[in-house]
Amino acid sequence: MTVLSLQNVSKRFGDTEVxxxxxxxxxxxxxxxxxxxxxxxxxTLLRCANLLERIDGGDIQLFGQSxxxxxxxxxxVRRNIGMVFQSFNLFPHLTVLQNVMLGPVRAxxxxxxxxxxxxxxLLTRIGLADRANEYPDRLSxxxxxxVAIVRSLAMQPALLLLDEVTSALDPTLVGEVxxxxxxxxxxxxxxxxxxxxxxxxxxxxxxxxxIDQGVVLEQGAPSAMFDNPQEEAxxxxxxxxRS
Amino acid sequence: xxxxxxxxxxxxxLFAPRRRQLLSKxxxxxxxxxxxxxxxxxVVAIVFxxxxxxxxxxxxxxxxxxxxxxxxxxxxxxxxxxxxLTNIWxxxxxxxxxxILALGLAxxxxxxxPVMAPLRVLATIYTDVFRGIPILLVFxxxxxxxxxxxxxxxxxxxxxxxxxxxxxxxxxxxVAEVYRAGLNSVPQGxxxxxxxxxxxQAATMRRVILPQAxxxxxxxxxxxxxxxxxxxxxxxxLGIVEAVQSAQIDASQNFNDSGLVVAALLFLAMTxxxxxxxxxxxxxxxxxxxxxxx
Numbered sequence: 001m002t003v004l005s006l007q008n009v010s011k012r013f014g015d016t017e018v019x020x021x022x023x024x025x026x027x028x029x030x031x032x033x034x035x036x037x038x039x040x041x042x043x044t045l046l047r048c049a050n051l052l053e054r055i056d057g058g059d060i061q062l063f064g065q066s067x068x069x070x071x072x073x074x075x076x077v078r079r080n081i082g083m084v085f086q087s088f089n090l091f092p093h094l095t096v097l098q099n100v101m102l103g104p105v106r107a108x109x110x111x112x113x114x115x116x117x118x119x120x121x122l123l124t125r126i127g128l129a130d131r132a133n134e135y136p137d138r139l140s141x142x143x144x145x146x147v148a149i150v151r152s153l154a155m156q157p158a159l160l161l162l163d164e165v166t167s168a169l170d171p172t173l174v175g176e177v178x179x180x181x182x183x184x185x186x187x188x189x190x191x192x193x194x195x196x197x198x199x200x201x202x203x204x205x206x207x208x209x210x211i212d213q214g215v216v217l218e219q220g221a222p223s224a225m226f227d228n229p230q231e232e233a234x235x236x237x238x239x240x241x242r243s
Numbered sequence: 244x245x246x247x248x249x250x251x252x253x254x255x256x257l258f259a260p261r262r263r264q265l266l267s268k269x270x271x272x273x274x275x276x277x278x279x280x281x282x283x284x285x286v287v288a289i290v291f292x293x294x295x296x297x298x299x300x301x302x303x304x305x306x307x308x309x310x311x312x313x314x315x316x317x318x319x320x321x322x323x324x325x326x327x328l329t330n331i332w333x334x335x336x337x338x339x340x341x342x343i344l345a346l347g348l349a350x351x352x353x354x355x356x357p358v359m360a361p362l363r364v365l366a367t368i369y370t371d372v373f374r375g376i377p378i379l380l381v382f383x384x385x386x387x388x389x390x391x392x393x394x395x396x397x398x399x400x401x402x403x404x405x406x407x408x409x410x411x412x413x414x415x416x417x418v419a420e421v422y423r424a425g426l427n428s429v430p431q432g433x434x435x436x437x438x439x440x441x442x443x444q445a446a447t448m449r450r451v452i453l454p455q456a457x458x459x460x461x462x463x464x465x466x467x468x469x470x471x472x473x474x475x476x477x478x479x480x481l482g483i484v485e486a487v488q489s490a491q492i493d494a495s496q497n498f499n500d501s502g503l504v505v506a507a508l509l510f511l512a513m514t515x516x517x518x519x520x521x522x523x524x525x526x527x528x529x530x531x532x533x534x535x536x537x
């Protein structure tokens with residue numbers, strides 16, 4: 001079943017064309033990794049997918065419904081798509097537990113007792129239940145990012161967008177976040193992620209997409225992409241990314 | 244022989260010169276006591292030994308006159324103590340009105356919806372105009388102008404009503420800008436995160452932006468409110484008998500300005516607790532969020 005489909009998507013910021021006709025398809029349980037140099041358009045693509053940015057051309061469909069349709073409620077769209085950011089963006093004025101509960105309680109209007117139990121279960125799963133009542137700035141970067149991931153999961157989204165979620169972390173903290181993502185992939189979470197972690201992409205991706213200057217230059221199964229890239233630019237990028 | 248800078252064999256002297264040692268932080272309590280004593284002594288000495296010291300003390304610090312001005316008497320002296328109550332309730336009323344109206348104004352100014360475009364222009368003009376006009380002129384225009392207009396209930400209000408209106412109009416413009424700066428200071432990532440959770444614009448404002456903006460806004464907001472407390476004294480030009488007006492009545496009847504000093508002290512008694520309270524709030528928030536940080 002197709003969850004998300006992008007058809008010939010283009011996006012401009014002023015005179016700069018950031019996305020130039022990108023097409024992409026995500027089925028349920030797919031883990032698609034976007035790779036490419038910084039500034040190639042990976043983050044913009046993710047933001048377009050949950051309507052944080054408006055696209056200038058092409059179409060985006062979620063479960064077969066065009067998100068460009070003026071009758072679409074963008075808040076409803078976003079409630080079905082989780083997003084995790086490079087810089088965590090936890091709410092500093094709320095405790096860890098309140099961060100996780102905010103979406104379900106305030107956006108989905110679910111009763112907070114019920115949500116609290118689920119949120120505690122999620123925090124237990126990532127081993128942070130004992131930090132539930134602390135404020136995010138007392139947590140390490142890795143812990144904060146795991147809370148941010150769990151915050152999106154609390155909405156029970158059909159799709160998770162992850163924008164270079166380990167790029168702002170200390171090298172020693174990257175592992176714990178990737179472990180959680182591995183687990184999610186194993187459980188069949190549908191994910192679209194922009195990443196610089198090539199080893200991780202190779203391991204969990206069902207599909208790897210190389211983006212260069214706003215176009216999909218090459219895509220395929222991870223083994224094909226990493227062991228036998230066809231395009232010169234892909235080879236060059238991968239050899240640099242490995243070193 | 245090598246002149247490399249790393250071959251130095253004599254240990255360098257790391258001690259500060261003696262004079263700076265005395266001023267170091269180790270002696271901070273002693274130093275602050277000494278400097279306070281010297282400062283107070285100089286001020287007292289000037290007041291006592293100045294050529295006109297006796298007259299000065301009599302005119303401004305006569306305890307008997309101060310007490311009479313504070314309480315008022317039956318020979319027609321106005322009570323500064325009673326007058327300050329007028330300042331206090333005017334201030335309290337205006338503060339509440341300004342807090343609410345300014346938030347609305349700031350909200351309009353930062354809104355992005357095309358529907359709000361005409362309101363945005365009006366809001367911008369409003370803040371520009373009322374931050375640009377001296378408040379004294381606003382008092383005169385509202386206080387004397389509105390009653391001249393002769394339109395229904397607007398023109399038949401008390402001077403106190405016009406005074407409060409003028410203060411509210413002016414300070415709404417200032418405080419709206421304070422709010423706007425605070426709302427803009429919340430990082431964009433916070434808004435993106437809230438919207439990504441499917442929170443609407445209103446919920447994002449209420450649950451994510453406002454609570455964070457309040458923290459940055461409190462100190463500048465308090466500055467404006469302290470100014471506002473003092474500006475309630477300006478309503479005296481509309482003939483309202485508040486603290487300063489009372490003190491002036493007393494001064495012209497007694498040829499003694501001690502009442503003005505009483506008014507000054509009463510204003511200080513209002514503003515200083517407010518300042519201390521805000522500092523306390525800020526410090527409490529700081530410790531709460533940094534408590535036990537690793």
